Amino acid sequence: MPELPEVETIRQQLLPCLPAKIKQTRYSRVVGSILKTKMFSPTGKTIATISRKGKLLDFIFADGTHMISGLGMSGGWRYSFLPITAKHTHIQFTCENANGQIYLAYVDPRRFGNCHLLDGQNAERQLARLGVDVSTKEFNVDYVAALCNRFPNREIKPFLLDQACFAGVGNYMACEVLAHSRIHPERMSHTLCAKEYRQLVRAMQLVVGGSLKKRGLTFSGGYTDAKGEKGAALNNLVVFHQKICGLCQTTEVTRILQKGRTTWYCPHCQK
Numbered sequence: 001m002p003e004l005p006e007v008e009t010i011r012q013q014l015l016p017c018l019p020a021k022i023k024q025t026r027y028s029r030v031v032g033s034i035l036k037t038k039m040f041s042p043t044g045k046t047i048a049t050i051s052r053k054g055k056l057l058d059f060i061f062a063d064g065t066h067m068i069s070g071l072g073m074s075g076g077w078r079y080s081f082l083p084i085t086a087k088h089t090h091i092q093f094t095c096e097n098a099n100g101q102i103y104l105a106y107v108d109p110r111r112f113g114n115c116h117l118l119d120g121q122n123a124e125r126q127l128a129r130l131g132v133d134v135s136t137k138e139f140n141v142d143y144v145a146a147l148c149n150r151f152p153n154r155e156i157k158p159f160l161l162d163q164a165c166f167a168g169v170g171n172y173m174a175c176e177v178l179a180h181s182r183i184h185p186e187r188m189s190h191t192l193c194a195k196e197y198r199q200l201v202r203a204m205q206l207v208v209g210g211s212l213k214k215r216g217l218t219f220s221g222g223y224t225d226a227k228g229e230k231g232a233a234l235n236n237l238v239v240f241h242q243k244i245c246g247l248c249q250t251t252e253v254t255r256i257l258q259k260g261r262t263t264w265y266c267p268h269c270q271k
Helices: 004-017 120-128 141-150 156-160 171-181 194-213
Strands: 020-027 046-053 056-061 066-070 076-080 089-097 100-107 114-118 254-258 261-265
Touching (some): 004 046, 004 056, 004 076, 004 100, 004 194, 020 100, 056 120, 066 120, 114 120, 171 194, 171 261
Antiparallel strands (some): 020 089, 046 056, 056 066, 066 114, 089 100
16 A cells, blocks of 8 residues: 555646646655655756656656655655645645645655656656556556466466556455456466456456545555545455455455465455
């Protein structure tokens, strides 16, 4: 967390604030664990737009430089017409846009997020490390088939978490996508058939679209959107942190550990 729907929600909410010229930058005393670029000085730059690939936000400045922001486990960007005083605010930009003064801030209680200030070429290189963004048309049956053929001996649930292949997928999305695909999380990638490739692509669209409509998923007091509000996608879940499967509505959800991450699945629906 946050995963693709949460990051995209933040991006969409910030876009109407742009373009915005940064007049002043304020950092917390522990921001050094987040800023990964020396001489990080965006003051005076104008944020022209914000793009996204997977779980990374790409703040694109008018001068062609980029600020790539990974939100880690608990990070998020917020905006307000008043200074943002939330606890764990580590970066705050005082900006000027068409409506006057606005504040953009990065809030991260656990400080696992990161920010890089990069030129266009290096930003492109960093984003190129990611696989296809699973919310795009490039994420299709042919792409999934090619990955499974290239990496035949990967357990499908941990495989979905590999950002070099499935950009944007996190733990809750992987569990939910496999549930809707009716695919057991311990299946090896080479055992999937063409029908299951199609099911997986459709399930990804379903999970991403459903979560986006609800402004993302807030679980156990974690993620908040750019307005500081919780996402409402909790009711969409069918297996993740559920007791009874939301698909068959009768089977108790099983929980297992895979590559250090907890997986939830329905032993009746997923084969």
